[in-house]
Amino acid sequence: MSIKAGTQYMHLETRPGSNYRQLFLKGRRIRAAVVDEAVHGPDPSTPEEFASDYQIPLEAVLEALDYAAQNQALIQLERDREAADIRARGLDRASSA
Structure with a gap:
């Protein structure tokens, strides 16, 4: 569950203070x-489209x-x-407005 040993990324970094361990x-x-x-979700974009949309280098996306x-x-x-936090806080229930 950790970063693969020996892999170095030029465009990724840890986020101090984040609740996330991923880069x-x-x-x-x-x-x-x-x-x-x-890129791989239900409404996918290409890596090139993502890079263009967010004005980041394609290498960062890759x-x-x-x-x-x-x-x-x-x-x-x-x-x-x-998901467990969302359920525990009741945010997964439809509001009855």
Whole structure:
């Protein structure tokens, strides 16, 4: 569940004080998992489109995708923790407005 030994990323960094252990795009509040979900999710964009939309280097997007692929267990753990927090706070229920 940790970063693969020996892998160094030029465009990714830890975020001190974050509740997330996964890496973020340098200088941005964008987690690697967010990039992965944008490219592989239900309404996917290409890595080139993501890079253009967020004005970041394509290499940063490709690093985030590589990182997410190599750290799926950590990312899933953090997704599960986030979902449990949402349920515990009752934010998963439809409001009756």
